[in-house]
Amino acid sequence: MTLATKYDPRSVEEKWYAYWIEKGFFHSQVDKGRVPYTVVIPPPNVTGVLHMGHMLNNTIQDVLVRRARMQGKNACWVPGTDHASIATEAKVVKMLAEKGIDKKSLSREEFLKYAWEWKEEHGGIILKQLRRLGASCDWDRTAFTMDDIRYESVIRVFVDLYNKGLIYRGVRMVNWDPVALTAVSDEEVIYKESHSKLFYLRYYIEGSDRYIVVATTRPETILGDTAVCVHPDDERYQWLKGKKVIVPGVGRVVPIIMDEYVDREFGTGALKITPAHDINDYALGMKYGLESIDIFNDNGTLNEKGGQYEGMDRFACRKQIMCDLEAAGLVEKTEDYTNKVGHSERTDAVIEPKLSAQWFLKMDSLSKKALEVVENGTIRFHPAKFKNTYRHWLENIKDWCISRQLWWGQRIPAYYFEKDGRTHTVVAATEEEARQLAAEKYGYSGALRQDDDVLDTWFSSWLWPISLFDGIRNPGNSEINYYYPTADLVTGPDIIFFWVARMIMAGEEYLKDVPFRNVYFTGIVRDKLGRKMSKSLGNSPDPISLIDKYGADGVRVGMLLTAPAGNDLPFDESLCEQGRNFSNKLWNALRLVSGWQVADSDSQTSTLDSQLSSNSVAVQWMEQRMAQVLEEVEHCFDEYRLSEALMATYKLAWDDFCSWYLEMVKPAFGTALDRETYDATISIFSRLMLMLHPFMPFVTEEIWHQLQDSDTVSSIMTQHMPTSVFYDERFLQRFDTAREVIAGVRNIRATRGLSPKEPLKLSYLATDQRFDISGFEPIIAKLGTVSSIDSVSEKPSASLSFLVGTTECFVPMPSTIDTGEERRKLLADLQYTEGFLAGVLKKLANEKFVSGAPAAVVEKERQKQRDAESKIAALKEQIAAL
RNA sequence: GGGAGUAUAGCUCAGCUGGUUCAGAGCGCCUGCCUUACAAGCAGGAGGUCACUGGUUCGAUCCCUGUUACUCCCACCA
Numbered sequence: 001m002t003l004a005t006k007y008d009p010r011s012v013e014e015k016w017y018a019y020w021i022e023k024g025f026f027h028s029q030v031d032k033g034r035v036p037y038t039v040v041i042p043p044p045n046v047t048g049v050l051h052m053g054h055m056l057n058n059t060i061q062d063v064l065v066r067r068a069r070m071q072g073k074n075a076c077w078v079p080g081t082d083h084a085s086i087a088t089e090a091k092v093v094k095m096l097a098e099k100g101i102d103k104k105s106l107s108r109e110e111f112l113k114y115a116w117e118w119k120e121e122h123g124g125i126i127l128k129q130l131r132r133l134g135a136s137c138d139w140d141r142t143a144f145t146m147d148d149i150r151y152e153s154v155i156r157v158f159v160d161l162y163n164k165g166l167i168y169r170g171v172r173m174v175n176w177d178p179v180a181l182t183a184v185s186d187e188e189v190i191y192k193e194s195h196s197k198l199f200y201l202r203y204y205i206e207g208s209d210r211y212i213v214v215a216t217t218r219p220e221t222i223l224g225d226t227a228v229c230v231h232p233d234d235e236r237y238q239w240l241k242g243k244k245v246i247v248p249g250v251g252r253v254v255p256i257i258m259d260e261y262v263d264r265e266f267g268t269g270a271l272k273i274t275p276a277h278d279i280n281d282y283a284l285g286m287k288y289g290l291e292s293i294d295i296f297n298d299n300g301t302l303n304e305k306g307g308q309y310e311g312m313d314r315f316a317c318r319k320q321i322m323c324d325l326e327a328a329g330l331v332e333k334t335e336d337y338t339n340k341v342g343h344s345e346r347t348d349a350v351i352e353p354k355l356s357a358q359w360f361l362k363m364d365s366l367s368k369k370a371l372e373v374v375e376n377g378t379i380r381f382h383p384a385k386f387k388n389t390y391r392h393w394l395e396n397i398k399d400w401c402i403s404r405q406l407w408w409g410q411r412i413p414a415y416y417f418e419k420d421g422r423t424h425t426v427v428a429a430t431e432e433e434a435r436q437l438a439a440e441k442y443g444y445s446g447a448l449r450q451d452d453d454v455l456d457t458w459f460s461s462w463l464w465p466i467s468l469f470d471g472i473r474n475p476g477n478s479e480i481n482y483y484y485p486t487a488d489l490v491t492g493p494d495i496i497f498f499w500v501a502r503m504i505m506a507g508e509e510y511l512k513d514v515p516f517r518n519v520y521f522t523g524i525v526r527d528k529l530g531r532k533m534s535k536s537l538g539n540s541p542d543p544i545s546l547i548d549k550y551g552a553d554g555v556r557v558g559m560l561l562t563a564p565a566g567n568d569l570p571f572d573e574s575l576c577e578q579g580r581n582f583s584n585k586l587w588n589a590l591r592l593v594s595g596w597q598v599a600d601s602d603s604q605t606s607t608l609d610s611q612l613s614s615n616s617v618a619v620q621w622m623e624q625r626m627a628q629v630l631e632e633v634e635h636c637f638d639e640y641r642l643s644e645a646l647m648a649t650y651k652l653a654w655d656d657f658c659s660w661y662l663e664m665v666k667p668a669f670g671t672a673l674d675r676e677t678y679d680a681t682i683s684i685f686s687r688l689m690l691m692l693h694p695f696m697p698f699v700t701e702e703i704w705h706q707l708q709d710s711d712t713v714s715s716i717m718t719q720h721m722p723t724s725v726f727y728d729e730r731f732l733q734r735f736d737t738a739r740e741v742i743a744g745v746r747n748i749r750a751t752r753g754l755s756p757k758e759p760l761k762l763s764y765l766a767t768d769q770r771f772d773i774s775g776f777e778p779i780i781a782k783l784g785t786v787s788s789i790d791s792v793s794e795k796p797s798a799s800l801s802f803l804v805g806t807t808e809c810f811v812p813m814p815s816t817i818d819t820g821e822e823r824r825k826l827l828a829d830l831q832y833t834e835g836f837l838a839g840v841l842k843k844l845a846n847e848k849f850v851s852g853a854p855a856a857v858v859e860k861e862r863q864k865q866r867d868a869e870s871k872i873a874a875l876k877e878q879i880a881a882l
Numbered sequence: 883g884g885g886a887g888u889a890u891a892g893c894u895c896a897g898c899u900g901g902u903u904c905a906g907a908g909c910g911c912c913u914g915c916c917u918u919a920c921a922a923g924c925a926g927g928a929g930g931u932c933a934c935u936g937g938u939u940c941g942a943u944c945c946c947u948g949u950u951a952c953u954c955c956c957a958c959c960a
Contacts, residue, residue, distance in 0.1 A: 005920070191957090198960085216960060263959055271960055280958050339960090353958090388886055389955055396956080493954085528893090530953095561908075562894055568953085570894065578909070581922040588920035595919070635898095644896075647908065662919085669918070743926085750914065750926045757917080848940040857901050857941090864902080 003594065007587035009551025009580075013698045017131060025717045026136045028076035030482045037068035037075045038486035040465050041137065042499070043145060046081035047088050047122050050129040052525040052533055052559075052571060053492065055543045059556045060522060061490045062135050063642060066694040068487070069136070070721040076483055077136060078468050079127055080143035083119075085409035085457045086180050086346040092118050092408065108407050108452075115408050129544060134552050134697045136717075143468055145460040146410065153472035154410045154460045155429050157510070162414075162427040166362045167402070169414070169425070173282045174401050176354035178300030178314075179347040182405040183358050185456060186398060187497050189351050191340040198267065199322060200332035203228055203245040206253050212237070212245065213332045215267025217339060218277075219325070220317040222247050223306050224293040225254055227273035229284060232258040234269050247272075248330035249321065250307075257288050279353050292355065300352060314352070359403035359412060359453070366505040367394045373504060373514050382520045382640040386493055393497050400502075402456045409454030416449045417442075462502035465515040472510065480511070489516040492524065520640050523568040530570060546576055553696035554580030560646050560695060582650060583699045586692075589658050590703045592666070593681060599672035614778035615677040618664035621735050622684055624727040625656050631724035633691065649691050657688055660739070664779055682707050687722045737804060738776035744802040744809055745784040752800060754814060759787035763799075764809040766791040767870070771807035801878055806867045808874050819882045826882075830875040837868040 020026060028036075039061055044054060061077060069075035092115045093103050103111060127142065143150060161167045174183040199219045204211040214228060225247045230237040240256045247254055254273075261284060262271050275285025275292040285292055295305045302309045302317050309317045325331050342351035371394040373379050374387055381387050403412060414427045415434040424442055428434035431448060438444040466472055471480035485507070491500060500519060507515035525533050533540035546555045557579030562569055629652040636645035665681060667673045673681075686707050689700040693716050704716040741762070749756055762784070764771070773780065777789050792810075795801070799810040800822075843849055844861055 003919090006922075007920095214960085218960080261959090266959060273960095278958075278960075280960080283958090340957095385887065392885065392956065496955095564895070567895080572894085572909095574909075575894090577922075581920095584922050585920065588923085590919080592919035639898090641896095644907095647896090651907085658920090659924085666919090747926060753914095756915085756925080843941080846940060850940080852940040853901070860902065 003587070003591045005588075005591075007551075007584045007699065009553065009583065009698065010548075012702045013132070013134070013552055016698055016701045017134065020136070020715065020717065021139070023715065025715060026077070026138050027140055028074055028138050030478050031074050032482070034072065034074040036483050036487075037065070037073035038483040039065055039075075039077045039488055039490070040468055040486055041077065041079045042489075042491045042495070043080045043082035043143075043461065043464065044126045045084035045087055046119055046124065046126075046144065047084070047091055048081075048126050050126050050133075050543045052540055052543060053522075054126070054130075055133065055555065056525055056559050056569060057490055057492065057522050058130055058133060058135050059559050060520060060642060061488075062133070062556075062697070063560070063694045064488055064490070064520075065136055066697060066717070067637065067721065069717065070690065070693065070719060072720060075136075076138055076141075078141045078143065079130070079135070079137035079139060080141075080145070080464075080468065081124060081127065082457060082461060083144065083146040083409060085404055085406050085454060086177075086182065086184070088115070088119070089406050089408040090180060090347060111407050132544060132547050132552060133556070136697070141468070145457070145464070149470055149473065150460060150463075150467045151410055152429070153463055153467040153470075154455060155413050156472055157463060157506075158410075158413055158455065158459075159427055159429050161361065166366070167359060167427075168362070169357060169359050171355060171357045172360070172401075173279045173353050173355055174358050175342065175344075176298070176352045176356070177344040177347055177349050178296075178298065178352050179349035180344065180406070181298050183354070183356060183401055183403065184344060184346070184351070185401050185458075188345040189342040190345050191342050193338060194341045196337055196339060196341070198335045198337035200268065200334070201248050201272075201325060202330045202332055203248060203270075203272075205240070206244040206246055212240065212270050213268045214270045214272045216272055217337060218274075218318070219321050220302075220309070220314055221274040221277045221295070222272060222321070223250055223302070223309065224274040224276050224295040225250070225252070225272050226275060226285065226290045226293060227254050227257050227288065229257045229259050229262050229271045229273050230269060231260060231262040231264045233260075234262075234264050236269065249325050249328060257284070257290075259284060259287070276355055277353055282353070282355065294355065296352060296354070300349075358401050359414075359451075359455075360399040361402050361459075363397045363399055363505075366509060367397045367501075369508040370394060370501055370504040373508065379504065379514050379516065380518050382518060386496060386519075386521055389493070390496060390501060394501060400456075402459050403451075403453040404456055405452070406454050409457065410460060412451040412453050412455060414451040416451070417444055417446060419444050419446075458498050458502060461499055462506045463510075465503060466506060466510055475510075484511060485514050486516045488518045488520060490520045490522060493521045494524070496521070518640070523564075525569045525571050528570060528572050530568075533571070541571075541573065546573070550576040550580040551583055551698070553583045553699045554578075557582055557646065557650075557695060560643055561650075562643065564641065564643050579696075582654065583696065585654055585658060586689075586696075586699055586703060589653075589662060589685065590706055592662060593685060594706065596667060596678060597672035598675055598678045600675045614782055615665050615674065617775055617779060618661055619677060619680040619684075621732070622657065622661045623680075624732055626652065626684065626687065626722075627725045627727040628729075628732060629656075630691070630722060631727075634724060646695050649688075649695070653688055653692065657684070660783075663783055689716060690719055690721055693717070734772050734774075735776060737771060738773045738780055740804045741773060741780055741809060742784040744804055745780075745786060745811065748800055748802060748811055752814065757785065759785050760811045761788045761790075762786045762809060762811055763790040763792045763796055764804075764807055765793070765795065766807070768806045771805055795877060795881070797881070801874075803871065803874070806870055823879060823882050826875055826879050830872065830879070833868055833871050833875065837865065837872065840864045840868060 041061065042057065065075050065077045095118060096103060096114060130137065158167065175186065175189045177184050196217050198215050198217055200213050200215050201219065201222065202211040203214055228245050230240060241258065243256050244253050245256060261280065262269065273281045273284055273290060275282045275290050276294040293305055295302055296314065297303045300314045302312050302314065304310055306317065309320065312320065322331065343349065344351055371391060374381065374390055413429055414425055415431065416423055416425055417438060419442055426434045426437040426441065428437050431450070434448055438448065463472060465484065465486050466480065469480040469483050470477055471484060489500065503515045507513060527533055527539040531537060531539060555576045558575035561575055561578065629648050632648050633645045636648065665673065665677050686704055689704040693700040701716045745760060745762065748754065780786055780789060795808065796810050798813045800813045801808050801810045840861060844865065850858055
């Protein structure tokens with residue numbers, strides 16, 4: 001069979017992925033005889049499309065999962081999607097608007113029908129895209145945070161936590177998103193620096209022509225002002241005690257209050273109080289019994305309390321009101337000011353603090369346990385620095401606002417009814433149960449009204465590792481018992497609070513155990529300029545086009561090569577190119593090997609390659625080198641250093657295997673390779689594919705198959721990952737010496753203009769016992785094109801030399817050599833070495849060093865001295881010989 | 883305002899308990915090569931005061947002080 005010069009990923013990838021699915025290799029089921037290895041995917045938004053962050057994240061998961069599977073573990077990677085309430089609802093609303101349908105004109109049921117249709121149509125694209133990447137998810141288990149099992153789990157948990165007294169409803173100041181028209185949690189508010197203005201407004205004292213100046217960034221909120229506050233110890237304002245002021249432009253008379261909350265240094269030291277629109281003002285309002293005037297509609301426009309500004313948008317109102325105040329002479333001055341303004345994570349709208357009735361989850365007891373398991377190492381973070389972030393958040397945690405004024409999500413199972421002039425609440429999983437409860441507790445049997453709100457998306461995500469195995473509805477079922485806790489979680493540090501911490505809480509609450517043992521935090525994928533990849537910047541490459549261009553293996557390698565845990569990943573397409581080149585390199589190694597003629601030694605001895613003697617040494621070396629790298633790789637995986645593990649394997653394959661090993665055993669043109677070496681080569685090559693398979697699933701499967709007797713094999717996926725065995729370090733070191741000799745010869749050829757084809761006679765001065773190339777002579781001869789290797793006691797005349805360690809090696813000097821150039825080089829080397837020796841001697845002359853340092857260190861220094869001295873002598877001789 | 887982290891070759895990063903794995907890797911770059919596996923390649927090579935400053939030590943890229951620069955997280959200063 002002839003193989004194409006270039007590796008073609010496309011056909012190979014399609015073929016093998018279909019094969020893997022067909023054979024059910026990704027599927028896992030409970031098997032008590034095997035150790036489980038579970039990973040749950042961070043569920044992407046159901047309507048999302050794959051971006052580079054997903055690529056990185058899922059590549060890492062796949063590497064871990066495939067490796068575990070090959071280690072004989074029962075690997076189970078559960079995929080799924082998140083309903084992403086706000087994001088998805090916003091998309092559906094937008095889609096409807098494009099069709100000319102206003103959400104407000106629809107009933108809840110009608111809207112949800114559209115939403116589910118949309119989900120069925122557009123949902124799950126991202127999971128299909130993951131297949132292109134090679135993700136070995138157990139697709140039979142694909143879940144959705146709003147499918148029946150997950151929906152019911154969420155509802156049950158809500159009821160349970162309510163019954164435990166951990167969930168309560170209350171009127172609080174919450175973060176209101178005026179675009180999505182819902183409350184959001186503290187974590188969903190992103191504070192961004194913004195260039196705004198600080199306005200200084202005059203508040204006249206009632207019945208006086210004196211005024212005080214108050215600074216504000218939000219002049220429109222004066223419509224809701226119900227007090228002005230100063231510091232009780234502020235000398236400037238003592239005279240204001242008990243006075244009242246007139247809100248500028250509004251005319252309302254409000255009291256002056258005095259409270260230590262006020263920062264005397266800021267602005268004028270006087271603060272306007274708008275209890276309805278600022279969290280701190282709200283607290284002060286409560287403290288002093290102030291009226292709370294809400295001036296906004298839910299969508300951020302002014303309501304009827306806004307008087308003449310009614311119906312205006314809050315920002316338009318800001319401008320207008322300043323205009324009007326200016327005209328009325330009520331503005332003292334305006335300054336540029338930089339402050340942080342909260343934006344909605346989902347809609348980017350400026351968050352409005354708003355007083356409303358919401359559901360909250362108490363965090364005190366939940367967070368305590370969650371902190372403990374990370375502190376005591378039951379769960380390990382990689383990198384560990386995120387423990388700090390985690391601790392800080394949990395120690396300062398506030399109750400979680402879990403209700404959202406949306407329709408797309410799990411509807412809160414709280415039911416209301418009126419009896420005896422009061423509103424009562426019952427919480428139950430179904431309306432039927434709620435009815436019973438109402439009857440039992442309150443003797444009520446009329447109609448119930450269900451709460452309109454749905455739950456925060458994260459209130460379903462936090463159960464993910466449990467609900468995927470139905471561990472909420474069926475506690476103690478065989479799946480949850482077997483697969484939980486999961487092994488590794490791979491996610492971004494940006495959702496450590498949203499998701500990681502809360503999953504830990506849910507795990508402790510419902511299974512009394514952690515949800516995972518390790519958390520691998522990936523970095524953020526950035527572009528070459530260090531900018532975050534985003535749609536608006538247009539700097540995010542489309543992952544699928546990258547796969548089309550470089551192959552899935554190429555892209556995977558590209559992502560992994562520069563992605564140490566927790567570090568941001570400056571993505572550059574050339575990395576994928578490197579990955580693609582590597583695939584191709586492996587492919588061509590296959591082409592080489594499969595083109596070899598093989599001869600059994602007893603039958604066709606005469607046609608065997610004459611270098612046979614070097615082959616067994618080569619095999620021996622490659623085996624040892626592989627064992628060494630396997631050990632290194634195992635160590636890397638233990639510490640979740642995936643990019644290092646890949647790089648070590650990459651070098652083993654490219655440098656050691658291709659550049660050295662294959663060159664060593666490669667038969668001369670027209671000759672055959674002995675059977676023994678051929679078999680060893682196939683074996684080594686195959687194991688190399690196993691080592692690379694977690695990183696590059698497709699190309700390794702393809703090559704591995706071509707290396708086997710095709711009728712006896714199933715898949716590389718079902719093979720066992722090789723493990724490190726004993727290797728002889730001294731042997732490997734001695735081989736490196738031989739490598740240096742070869743490099744030395746090649747260097748001389750390259751720099752002195754010697755033909756690469758003309759054989760050279762090599763000799764060396766055997767003065768240093770560390771220099772031991774015995775057994776490697778045939779290899780040196782072959783790769784260095786050397787016709788003879790001799791140990792000599794004297795430098796041969798008319799020769800060029802190079803040093804390997806302290807040993808001088810020689811090749812005959814060609815007549816064309818430029819002795820002047822040669823002399824300059826040697827002199828420079830001599831000068832450097834003399835300087836080096838001087839440093840060593842100085843150190844040895846230091847009495848404190850000789851007596852203070854360990855004997856071994858001093859001896860090393862003495863060795864350096866001897867080496868330098870002999871090198872200097874050698875260099876001087878060479879110079880003289882010129 | 884609080885906390886954490888980073889600073890090593892042109893770029894991205896290793897360097898685990900201070901001492902020949904101490905100055906490394908990959909990419910890039912330079913110079914030769916279309917050597918019958920691979921130019922998506924082969925061979926060779928050049929690049930660094932280990933951010934700056936003091937200190938501890940016989941000895942510091944590594945430990946401690948301080949400085950500077952950048953990054954991230956948290957926080958209700960209008």
